[in-house]
Amino acid sequence: MITLALYIWLLPLLAFVIQIFLGKRLPRKGDFISITAIGISYLLSILLFVQMLTNYNPEFYITAAVPWLQVGSFNINMGIYLDNFAIVMLLVVTTVSFWVHIYSIGYMHGDPRYNRFFAYLSLFSFSMLGLVVLDNLFGIFIMWELVGICSYLLIGYYFEKDSAANAGKKAFIVNRVGDFGFLIGLLIVFTTIGSFSLLDVQQGVAQGKLTGGLLTAAGALLFCGAIGKSAQFPLHVWLPDAMEGPTPVSALIHAATMVAAGVYLMARITFMLSFDAMLVVAYTGGFTALFAATIAITQFDIKRVLAYSTISQLGYMIMAIGVGSYTAGFFHLTTHAMFKSGLFLGSGSVIHAMHNAMEKVGVHEDPNDIRLMGGLKNKMPVTYYTFLIFTLAISGIPFFSGFLSKDAILGGTLAFAMSQSNPVHYLLPFFGFTAAIITAFYMFRLVIKTFLGEPQRPDFYKHVHESQKVMTIPLMVLSTLSIFIFYTLPSLNPISAEHGWFEHLIEKPESAVSIQLGHPVLEISEHVAHSAHVNGMLVSIIFALTGIVLAFAFYFWKKVDVEALTGKIKPLYDLSFHKYYFDEIYNATFVRGLLLWNNFLAWFDLKIIDGIVNGSAFITRNFSAFSGLFDLGFIDGIVNGVADITQGIGQRARKIQTGQVQHYILGALAGLVLIMVFVLM
Amino acid sequence: MNSLLPYLITAGIVFTLGIFTIIYKKNAVGVLMGVELVLNSVNLNFIAFARFVDYQLNGQLISIFIIILAAAEAAIALAIILNIYRLKTTVDVTQVSEMKN
Numbered sequence: 001m002i003t004l005a006l007y008i009w010l011l012p013l014l015a016f017v018i019q020i021f022l023g024k025r026l027p028r029k030g031d032f033i034s035i036t037a038i039g040i041s042y043l044l045s046i047l048l049f050v051q052m053l054t055n056y057n058p059e060f061y062i063t064a065a066v067p068w069l070q071v072g073s074f075n076i077n078m079g080i081y082l083d084n085f086a087i088v089m090l091l092v093v094t095t096v097s098f099w100v101h102i103y104s105i106g107y108m109h110g111d112p113r114y115n116r117f118f119a120y121l122s123l124f125s126f127s128m129l130g131l132v133v134l135d136n137l138f139g140i141f142i143m144w145e146l147v148g149i150c151s152y153l154l155i156g157y158y159f160e161k162d163s164a165a166n167a168g169k170k171a172f173i174v175n176r177v178g179d180f181g182f183l184i185g186l187l188i189v190f191t192t193i194g195s196f197s198l199l200d201v202q203q204g205v206a207q208g209k210l211t212g213g214l215l216t217a218a219g220a221l222l223f224c225g226a227i228g229k230s231a232q233f234p235l236h237v238w239l240p241d242a243m244e245g246p247t248p249v250s251a252l253i254h255a256a257t258m259v260a261a262g263v264y265l266m267a268r269i270t271f272m273l274s275f276d277a278m279l280v281v282a283y284t285g286g287f288t289a290l291f292a293a294t295i296a297i298t299q300f301d302i303k304r305v306l307a308y309s310t311i312s313q314l315g316y317m318i319m320a321i322g323v324g325s326y327t328a329g330f331f332h333l334t335t336h337a338m339f340k341s342g343l344f345l346g347s348g349s350v351i352h353a354m355h356n357a358m359e360k361v362g363v364h365e366d367p368n369d370i371r372l373m374g375g376l377k378n379k380m381p382v383t384y385y386t387f388l389i390f391t392l393a394i395s396g397i398p399f400f401s402g403f404l405s406k407d408a409i410l411g412g413t414l415a416f417a418m419s420q421s422n423p424v425h426y427l428l429p430f431f432g433f434t435a436a437i438i439t440a441f442y443m444f445r446l447v448i449k450t451f452l453g454e455p456q457r458p459d460f461y462k463h464v465h466e467s468q469k470v471m472t473i474p475l476m477v478l479s480t481l482s483i484f485i486f487y488t489l490p491s492l493n494p495i496s497a498e499h500g501w502f503e504h505l506i507e508k509p510e511s512a513v514s515i516q517l518g519h520p521v522l523e524i525s526e527h528v529a530h531s532a533h534v535n536g537m538l539v540s541i542i543f544a545l546t547g548i549v550l551a552f553a554f555y556f557w558k559k560v561d562v563e564a565l566t567g568k569i570k571p572l573y574d575l576s577f578h579k580y581y582f583d584e585i586y587n588a589t590f591v592r593g594l595l596l597w598n599n600f601l602a603w604f605d606l607k608i609i610d611g612i613v614n615g616s617a618f619i620t621r622n623f624s625a626f627s628g629l630f631d632l633g634f635i636d637g638i639v640n641g642v643a644d645i646t647q648g649i650g651q652r653a654r655k656i657q658t659g660q661v662q663h664y665i666l667g668a669l670a671g672l673v674l675i676m677v678f679v680l681m
Numbered sequence: 682m683n684s685l686l687p688y689l690i691t692a693g694i695v696f697t698l699g700i701f702t703i704i705y706k707k708n709a710v711g712v713l714m715g716v717e718l719v720l721n722s723v724n725l726n727f728i729a730f731a732r733f734v735d736y737q738l739n740g741q742l743i744s745i746f747i748i749i750l751a752a753a754e755a756a757i758a759l760a761i762i763l764n765i766y767r768l769k770t771t772v773d774v775t776q777v778s779e780m781k782n
Binding site for chain 2: 658660661665666
């Protein structure tokens with residue numbers, strides 16, 4: 001199984017190497033190499049998954065490591081750690097990645113840097129798969145950074161456009177902030193426990209090598225990394241800008257690779273979160289879920305709506321980990337990966353069609369703008385129906401995957417709040433449920449504006465066509481995977497995955513902190529959890545339906561005058577429309593502050609440092625002038641004298657060489673005579 | 682004619698004539714003739730020594746070898762002369778000083 005995991009991990013790397021060096025010269029620019037590599041990885045992941053299902057053992061894990069870095073007593077081992085969690089994650093990553101690869105054939109067709117795009121996709125898959133299979137935090141950190149660099153490359157893929165280049169830089173730099181915390185967290189873990197390996201860390205924490213405030217700090221700092229990667233408040237600003245990348249990339253980043261990395265990390269280190277650290281995680285996640293959802297309501301860019309919805313859904317997952325609903329958080333990551341990648345690919349299909357239509361008409365407007373769409377349902381039926389399924393899933397409607405996982409999270413937060421004595425913690429379910437209603441609202445707003453109603457621009461509408469098969473088939477596959485049945489088997493209960501394989505096989509790891517403290521970090525009784533689930537389920541269904549009905553009332557039946565309403569709550573609307581002015585605030589504080597500080601440094605550099613440098617240059621120059629004179633007059637005199645003498649001798653000696661053989665023979669004869677005379681004498 | 686000396690004197694005279702021809706002739710073909718003279722004087726020496734000193738066939742053998750060599754050399758030399766003529770339209774050796782510099 002370790003070998004299988006290695007193959008799954010390393011095949012995309014091989015594809016990347018081939019693609020980046022040879023891709024241009026291969027037929028079809030080598031796209032089949034990347035696709036074959038990820039395809040094999042996909043098949044092997046399915047194989048692993050089937051093995052896992054046949055084992056059906058929640059405790060299963062397997063690990064192998066080799067020494068990787070040895071400097072004196074400093075050792076780092078690098079190895080593979082496979083458990084059910086990693087296997088499911090492998091399957092999720094390869095599934096989304098594979099279908100995104102397929103989709104890209106159609107979407108990126110005719111792109112001048114087609115081969116490079118596929119190379120980057122392969123590298124991205126490789127990094128993410130490495131993050132999943134590696135057994136130690138250091139390796140995870142390396143892969144984490146690789147994911148970061150890939151996102152930079154892919155978001156800035158259209159680097160001719162300034163906005164895309166800037167978005168790439170922004171994503172990278174904002175992530176850097178979070179990674180700084182991650183790195184400090186790693187240092188704390190290594191100095192106290194002396195190993196990066198997850199199993200060692202778990203034991204170390206259980207034995208009390210890392211305790212108290214330092215433990216909380218380590219958890220919170222590692223969470224900083226996740227804040228950056230999973231775009232949590234306040235480092236969420238990079239994600240909406242990441243929409244500058246090609247749409248398949250958005251699907252990959254937002255569903256399976258980059259943003260999932262943060263949640264994955266939190267799930268991996270959930271055993272070392274102290275209660276305080278968990279609260280930090282839960283509140284950050286919960287707040288992000290609600291906060292991002294309120295922004296999504298007012299956006300007009302189809303991809304931006306989805307971007308904020310991603311941030312919001314990630315908030316859910318993080319919150320779930322924070323309240324101890326480990327399985328629910330990871331469950332939501334899995335289901336979300338399917339329907340969110342589908343939503344992005346669907347939006348890509350729409351954008352592609354709109355773009356082509358605009359080219360035909362000869363008008364250059366924003367193909368992402370939902371105000372120019374409407375009524376696309378009839379023109380693009382496959383895209384519409386799959387998009388609808390994804391939307392139902394994300395809104396949390398029974399019979400779709402999103403309901404199961406979102407409900408599990410909401411139930412988890414409710415149970416958490418009910419088991420705590422402090423009523424403030426009811427804020428968490430409040431965040432969750434409010435975000436749920438808003439999610440249903442803005443997602444249906446998107447569907448209605450895009451696919452239903454009257455065409456807003458009949459001139460474009462005429463030229464819109466359904467996308468080609470390579471683009472629609474991934475949509476169909478992903479929409480199938482958004483049906484409840486894949487997650488509830490062997491039970492067929494559409495409203496609860498309680499008896500499904502997922503909840504059975506993905507078991508919350510034993511908290512090392514609990515062992516250290518001698519009592520559970522978080523105690524939630526069966527009874528509380530059960531009643532929370534039942535209540536949460538009812539409320540969440542009602543909320544989701546309310547959101548949908550509201551959306552229809554606003555945008556389809558037009559019972560409410562949206563224009564008038566926005567006029568009435570103008571300040572609030574503006575706040576949401578401008579994303580709470582976060583970019584502006586960051587610009588004014590961090591960017592401007594940095595520039596001021598840089599200006600000061602530049603002044604310091606120019607006046608003080610340059611003064612010193614110039615002074616020393618002046619001294620050196622004068623000294624050099626003197627030594628130059630000495631060199632010219634004296635040393636060169638000697639050298640030239642020798643040369644002159646040699647030249648003079650040469651001038652005279654060369655006269656002998658006339659080039660006429662007869663002269664030489666005469667010389668030789670004279671020599672011979674001389675020798676004979678000497679010998680005879 | 683049963684003594685060595687006349688042969689050596691004859692060979693010496695021929696050799697000297699050959700050398701002077703090589704040195705003073707302007708015509709390249711003349712120079713080549715001088716070379717032949719030198720070679721033949723040496724042949725004469727070899728045979729004379731073989732006849733009066735060695736009493737064996739070594740001298741004769743070497744003479745035949747030299748004759749063959751001379752033939753080969755003449756062929757090459759003539760080829761060179763022809764090429765020089767083609768290049769310069771003259772066979773005057775004083776005009777040929779390519780070995781200078």
